[in-house]
Amino acid sequence: MSSEVTREAILDALKDVQDPEVQRSIVEMDMVKSIEIKGSVAHVEVLLTIHGCPLRSVIEDQVRDALLRVEGISDAHVVIGTxxxxxxxxxxxxLKGPGASAQQTPDLLKPDTLTEFVAIASGKGGVGKSTVTANLAVALGRLGYRVGVIDADIYGFSLPNLFGVADVKPAVVENVVMPVQVKGIKLISMQFFVPDNRPIIWRGPMLGKMLRNFFQEVHWGALDVVLLDLPPGTGDMALDVHGMFPRSKELIVTTPQQTAADVAIRAGLMALHTKHEVLGVIENMAFYQCKGCGERAYLFGQGGGAQVADGLQTSVLAQIPMGEPMPGTQGIFARDSLQGQAFDLLAQQLATELRLEALAAARD
Ligand SMILES: Nc1ncnc2c1ncn2[C@@H]1O[C@H](COP(=O)(O)OP(=O)(O)OP(=O)(O)O)[C@@H](O)[C@H]1O
Ligand SMILES: [Mg+2]
Structure with missing residues (x-):
């Protein structure tokens, strides 16, 4: 009977509607301003944080659908306010949670966090750290894990370009920054905060402060794994970032060349020296495979990955062939490409190695 529809039944139905930006229930976040039930018609007003929110119609549709699923409701009027x-x-x-303050250690950085951190490092620049970080993140997302990606290369950021979201500005609600959601992962990069490619001239302490802000000021929500794209090399900068994430494990990226391999070993040794576990080696640009005939050309030689793995007493986890990224991105490979498949396999291996499934279950 329509007259029996209660406010509680409506609220219960709306609990499942999430604000796509913060990924929390609109009921839990007090976004449902009013509920009126007239016979079998529900009138509901939902408040969004900003006027002209681009996700307005998404929420509106989801609220209406949820209302129409309530037994006894035949029509729904949804008003979206600000x-x-x-x-x-x-x-x-x-959003920040109870008692949150600037001095407090952000949840993700607490020693007992159930989120795994994996840093992607290399000796030489330009071997594909950022490409590996981005594609591995997308592949882990495809497996259903909640993935955060931090462009820890504060000065040489490149991930937004790689993902094709360089022009996107993260939503900010009262100083809480929402990571940019792209291809099933959440991303934060310095690039989102610098106007028009102006060079960044901060030094030392600012780096730490900035990275810390990426945790303190950003609403990540629950994450299973965080990938950190490190600055290249074995210099101070890379060392500082290492120091900042004592819990992180490392993947070392190299190309097949001897020169790249030599420096990659040094990067790996630095990781080990700073007590970071090396998970394995990724050999990027390993070969080019002819689309028609399937023949492989080893443009940069062979053996770099194996050599680094030997030097660090670990194994080569993946060999990523050269290829073209998907349109609209500068570095994301299609799922069904050779590269995409190699990243899918790598993601599965890592998920098993890091026991991501068990960790995710323990958290929820
Ligand atoms: N497997 C690949 N196939 C084709 N091009 C690739 C591949 N991997 C990387 N590249 C290209 O090589 C260049 C360097 O890659 P990327 O930026 O990922 O390296 P990096 O190690 O992060 O560099 P930096 O040290 O500057 O941060 C980019 O132009 C990228 O698109
Ligand atoms: Mg890079």
Whole structure:
């Protein structure tokens, strides 16, 4: 009977509707401003953080669908409003969680966090760290894991370009930054915060501060794994980033050339020296495979990956062939390409090695 539809039944149905930006229930986040039930018709007002939110129609549709699924409701009127300043402040406080303050260690950096950290390092620049980070992240996302990607190359950021989202600005609600969601992963990079490619001239302490901000000010939500794209080399910068993430494990990227392999070993030794476990070696640009005949051309020689793995007493986890990225991106390979398949295999291997499934289950 229509008259029996209660406010509780409506709220219960709306619990499943998430704000796509913060990925929390609109009920939990107090975004449902009013509910009125007239016979079998529900009138609901939902408040969004900013006027003209691009996701407005997504939420509107989801709210309407949820209402129409309630037994006894035959029609739904949904009004989307905008939060007042005060409501937005309450919303932001809720996002940050109780008692959050600038001095507190962010959840992701606490020693008992169930999120795995994997840093992608190399000796030489330009061997494909960022490409590997981005594609491995997407592949882990395809396996259903919640993946955060941090462009820890504060000065030489490149991940937004690689993903094709260089022009996107992250949503900010009262100083809480939402990571940019792209291809099933969440991304944060310095590039989102520098106007028009202006060079960044901060030194030492600023680097640490910036990276810390990537945790303190960013609402990541629950994550199973965080990939860190490190700056190249074995210099101070890479060392600082190592120091900042004592828990992170490392993947070493190299190309098949001897010169790249030599420096990659040094990068790996630095990781080991700073007590970071090396998970294995990725040999990137390993070969070019002719699409028609399937023949492989080893443009950069052979053996670099195996040599690095030997030097570090670990194994080559993947050999990524050369290839063209998908349109609209500068470095993401299609799932069904040779590269995409190699990354899928790598993601499966890593998920097993890091026991991601068990960790995710323990968290939820
Ligand atoms: N498997 C691949 N096939 C084809 N091109 C690739 C491949 N991997 C990387 N590249 C290209 O090589 C260049 C360097 O790659 P990338 O930026 O990922 O390296 P990097 O190690 O992160 O560099 P940096 O040290 O500057 O941060 C880019 O232009 C990238 O598109
Ligand atoms: Mg890079």
């Amino acid at each position: 939060m007042s300043d005060e409501e937005r402040q309450r919303f932001a406080a809720k």
